[in-house]
Structure formats: structure tokens, C-alpha cells
Amino acid sequence: MRRRRLRQIFVLGLALSLLGIGVPAWSEDDPRSCNDLMSGDTPAYVVCRWMATPDEALDIARWWLANDGERLESAGPVDGIGVNCKDPGNVCPPLENDGVGDGEAHDGGDPDVEGAEDGGTPECKAGEECFVSPEGLSAEQISTAMESTTGQAVKTAVAAGLRVWVDAELADDWKAGKLDEAAQRVAALAAQPGVVGIRFTRQLGTGQTFQSADEMDTFVTEATARLRKLAPGRKLAARTAVPLFGCGADDACKTAMTQKYPLLDPERIGAWLAKGRIDQLALDGAHLGSEYATWKIDAATAQRNQWVQVRARAWDAYAQIASEDTTLTTVGAPQLTGEQVTKAVTEHVASPIQDDAAETVTLPSRSENEQGQVTRLYGEKWAANATWDQLKKLAEVRPRLATLYDAAKPEVDAATDLKALAEVFGQVYVQGD
Incomplete structure (x- = not known):
């Protein structure tokens, strides 16, 4: 006790x-x-x-x-004020259908139309079978997406109890004039039951796709507007970085970061959130450990500076803020001792949450480059590993932890991998195809 x-x-x-x-x-x-x-x-x-x-x-x-x-x-909510319709003098309006619904009581989560479970084909009023889909998507597109490698991984992740996002990169498609085709493909994957939303870009302003801030603004506006129609009810997420934030109050550092990363303007990013373009914004922390050495700002200070700036702008009033960190992953498999893992988890997982800045922390668990070199957060083929064992102990914050999963490049297979990932993470961004 x-x-x-x-x-x-x-x-x-x-x-x-x-x-x-x-x-x-x-x-x-x-x-x-x-x-x-x-x-x-x-x-x-x-x-x-x-x-x-x-x-x-x-x-x-x-x-x-x-x-x-x-x-x-003993603390608890104040008892609600109720009205007994049977008491003399109390008049309650009759509960009538008024043409809305079927007039029957239903349990929470029941489909609106009989037969519509799991994206099925409910019967239309005239008796024939019909399909009601998001604007611009056909039943065939959704069915094809569900049968793809990524679609099956999404289904497996949902069954494993994970909160699922479809992870994609639409910036290059937009640049090539193929946004609509790519957005339909992604939205069809997100139409599956259990999918929370779509992360439509992983390199917002950090890659070579955009040549100007206005061009980047146009992409965000057009991509989110199209996805809102194709995937109604799904949240939209993006990943970027704001190197300026790590400088804190150091003006020389701020000047250098503004010149080096002219597209990553916090005011512009904040405007996307305020306008409701993005529901979740992930800030990549890869630069925090080395970008500020010139100004004698270490990784811990840079991270603290970043989250102070995020809080000061109240970004969490407009969207969910996430931290993405690759610090714990290593080529092959992590070789940290128990003490080293504890320190790393404290600094890169607990701190962003404790600082009341990031609602979730994303830890990429496996990646493979073009040369076939694999970077992992766990042991090869799920072999015992101190880092992974330590992460499994964070059960109380599991809903706040997320990872990425590439359906096209599994560690073993989707069922094995996603079951193991669900022991540490509450959310997953499924990539592939």
C-alpha cells in the first residue's frame, strides 16, 4: 500500500x-x-x-x-440536477422520433444502418444493395486497399489493440501533380474500421521538395482540404521540426537557425494549427543533440527550450503535439546497459511528457535504408534486449507512446511484429505499399 x-x-x-x-x-x-x-x-x-x-x-x-x-x-463531482417528470407541476417534452433515426434504442457503437458493420453494404430504402462511401472513393478502391499488404497490416494492428494511423508522404506526389491519385489511395486505406487518421507528410519543410514557404503553404492547404473530403472523420497529422525553438533566448543562434531553415518559421506553422489544417503535429528531435554546439547549448537544454516555446504559443490548444525521437534506435540492435537505457528513456520519453508539451512520444522502432542496413529499437528477430525490456515497463504511459511500422519490410511478419509492438506502444503509424 x-x-x-x-x-x-x-x-x-x-x-x-x-x-x-x-x-x-x-x-x-x-x-x-x-x-x-x-x-x-x-x-x-x-x-x-x-x-x-x-x-x-x-x-x-x-x-x-x-x-x-x-x-x-471522498472528492467527486457534484451531483447533477435532475427533474422527475412524474412529480406534480413538472412538464417534460415527449420523446418522439421526429423523422430522425429509426425510433429504436441502440447501444453505443452500433451501426447507424443495419448491415453497415465493418464497411458492409446496407440495404437501401428501395430494397437494392448500395454502398455509401466517402466523397470520391468507390467500394472497389476501399476493397483493394484493404487487401493490400498495408491494408492487411492495418487490420492486424487494429486487432492487436493499437490505435492506428496511416502514414504516407504526399509532398512529392503534390509536386508531381498527382495529389488526387495519391490522396485517394491513402484515404482508401484509412477507410478501414479502427483507423484514427492519416499522417500525410513526414518531411514538411525539412526535405528538398519545397522551394518557398508559399509553396509549402499551398501544399498543406490543398492536401488537407482533399483528405477532409476523402476521409471524413479521420484526423490529419504532419511531421516537421522547428530548429529555432532549440535556441531559447540566444539571438545569435536564432539568427543562424532562421537563415539555415527559412521554411521552418514557427509563426507559419502555428497558423496551420490555428486554422485547423492539422490535428496532430509531430516535432522531430533529431537535431537537438548536435545542432547547437556552437552556442554551447546541449541536448537537454535545447529540448527544454523547444518545449518552453511550444507551451508559450499554446499550440496544444489547436492540435495534439507529439515528439518524435530516434535516439534509442541503433544499427543492428541497441546495446545499451540497463542504466544507460533508464537515462535515455528519462531524457527522451519521460521529459517531453513531463514538461506538459508533448501529448505523445513517437519512437521509430525499425527502419531499413537502400543498402539494406537495418536500425532497430529491439533485438534482431525480437531477441531479448535491455532497451526493449525497459520500454515494456512503461505500461502506465503506453497510450502516449507511438511507433512506425513498415508493412513492406517486416522484422518477422505483421502478426508477430505488431503483437510485440503492442506490448510497448499504444499507437502505430503504418507505412508501406
């Missing part, structure tokens, strides 16, 4: 010690101000303030958990 209480204190204290954006610090001497992490040209409306120090958070947690958690267990 004592261990359980200590863990509750840790979790509650962690939640209450996060860096929050709140009332502006009116004085430079305010002990709760973290404006020193912001640059001098930061707009006045962007402020940074500690909501609770770790010591304060621990005191709060102890108060709630005192007397074996008596206060925590």
Missing part, C-alpha cells in the same frame, strides 16, 4: 509541477517567472510562468493523499 501511495504522490506531483502559461509575471523579480527562457523579441502576449514548484506540488499531493488518501477518495 505504501508503494502505491508513493507512486500516486509521484504521479499527482508530476501533473501539478508542470510548466503552465498563465497570468503574466508583472516583475522581472517574480520567482515564478520563466520569461528569461524567452527571447527579447517575444511578443508581449507570450508569457511564461511556473504554476507550482516541485516542492509545492509535492505538498499538494501529500495533502490529498493524507490519511490513506481520504481526501482524494
Whole structure:
């Protein structure tokens, strides 16, 4: 029981010690101000303030958990206000069909139309069989997609209990004038039951596809507009990087990063979120360990700077923010000791979540280059590995952990691989075809 209480204190204290954006610090001497992490040209409306120090958070947690958690267990929502329609003087409107639905009660998750389970073919009013599909997709396209290698991997991932995204790169197709064809192919894969959404680009502004920021804006606008129609109800995600954020308040660093990465303007990226173009934005952290050595900014500081900037702009008010990190993967298989793994997991998995900036952390688990060189997060053919064993212990944050899976290049086979991945991750981005 004592261990359980200590863990509750840790979790509650962690939640209450996060860096929050709140009332502006009116004085430079305010002990709760973290404006020193912001640059001098930061707009006045962007402020940074500690909501609770770790010591304060621990005191709060102890108060709630005192007397074996008596206060925590007794706390609860206020009873709702109800009206008894049978009491004298109370008048309740009759529950009528009013032409909506079939007038019958259904359980949550039941199909709207009988026979429509799993994308089936419900019977039309006239008695014939019909198919109701997203705008611009045919039943044949969806069926073909489901039978493809990627489609089967998607189905297997859903069965393994994973939250599934279809992962694609539409930037090159857009550049080649083939956006519609590529978007239909991806949307057909995403039409399967259990698919959460589509990540439509992995190199937004970081590759060689776009020559200008306006060109990149056009791609985001056109790609998301087309996918909204082809895949209604599915979330749209993108992966990019904002090297400027790692600089913190170092103006020389900021100038250099702006010149080196002119397309990765945080104001432009923030506008995509504010306009509802993107539902999830993943920030790649590959550059955080080496990009800032000139200004003596180490990896931990660069990462802290990045998440402070994300929080200050309240990006999470518009979309889900994710962190993507390849630090733990190694050519062949990781050879870290238990102590090294613990340190790496703390820095690259726990910190982004603890900093209340990233809702999820994506750890690519396997990749293969054109020369056939394989980089893994686990042992070859799922052999025992200290890194993987340590990750399996993170059960409490499993829903927040995501990975990538290339259906065309399995470690063993889709069933074996996805079952193993589900032991660590709650979400997967399925690539392939």
C-alpha cells in the first residue's frame, strides 16, 4: 500500500509541477517567472510562468493523499440536477422520433444502418444493395486497399489493440501533380474500421521538395482540404521540426537557425494549427543533440527550450503535439546497459511528457535504408534486449507512446511484429505499399 501511495504522490506531483502559461509575471523579480527562457523579441502576449514548484506540488499531493488518501477518495463531482417528470407541476417534452433515426434504442457503437458493420453494404430504402462511401472513393478502391499488404497490416494492428494511423508522404506526389491519385489511395486505406487518421507528410519543410514557404503553404492547404473530403472523420497529422525553438533566448543562434531553415518559421506553422489544417503535429528531435554546439547549448537544454516555446504559443490548444525521437534506435540492435537505457528513456520519453508539451512520444522502432542496413529499437528477430525490456515497463504511459511500422519490410511478419509492438506502444503509424 505504501508503494502505491508513493507512486500516486509521484504521479499527482508530476501533473501539478508542470510548466503552465498563465497570468503574466508583472516583475522581472517574480520567482515564478520563466520569461528569461524567452527571447527579447517575444511578443508581449507570450508569457511564461511556473504554476507550482516541485516542492509545492509535492505538498499538494501529500495533502490529498493524507490519511490513506481520504481526501482524494471522498472528492467527486457534484451531483447533477435532475427533474422527475412524474412529480406534480413538472412538464417534460415527449420523446418522439421526429423523422430522425429509426425510433429504436441502440447501444453505443452500433451501426447507424443495419448491415453497415465493418464497411458492409446496407440495404437501401428501395430494397437494392448500395454502398455509401466517402466523397470520391468507390467500394472497389476501399476493397483493394484493404487487401493490400498495408491494408492487411492495418487490420492486424487494429486487432492487436493499437490505435492506428496511416502514414504516407504526399509532398512529392503534390509536386508531381498527382495529389488526387495519391490522396485517394491513402484515404482508401484509412477507410478501414479502427483507423484514427492519416499522417500525410513526414518531411514538411525539412526535405528538398519545397522551394518557398508559399509553396509549402499551398501544399498543406490543398492536401488537407482533399483528405477532409476523402476521409471524413479521420484526423490529419504532419511531421516537421522547428530548429529555432532549440535556441531559447540566444539571438545569435536564432539568427543562424532562421537563415539555415527559412521554411521552418514557427509563426507559419502555428497558423496551420490555428486554422485547423492539422490535428496532430509531430516535432522531430533529431537535431537537438548536435545542432547547437556552437552556442554551447546541449541536448537537454535545447529540448527544454523547444518545449518552453511550444507551451508559450499554446499550440496544444489547436492540435495534439507529439515528439518524435530516434535516439534509442541503433544499427543492428541497441546495446545499451540497463542504466544507460533508464537515462535515455528519462531524457527522451519521460521529459517531453513531463514538461506538459508533448501529448505523445513517437519512437521509430525499425527502419531499413537502400543498402539494406537495418536500425532497430529491439533485438534482431525480437531477441531479448535491455532497451526493449525497459520500454515494456512503461505500461502506465503506453497510450502516449507511438511507433512506425513498415508493412513492406517486416522484422518477422505483421502478426508477430505488431503483437510485440503492442506490448510497448499504444499507437502505430503504418507505412508501406
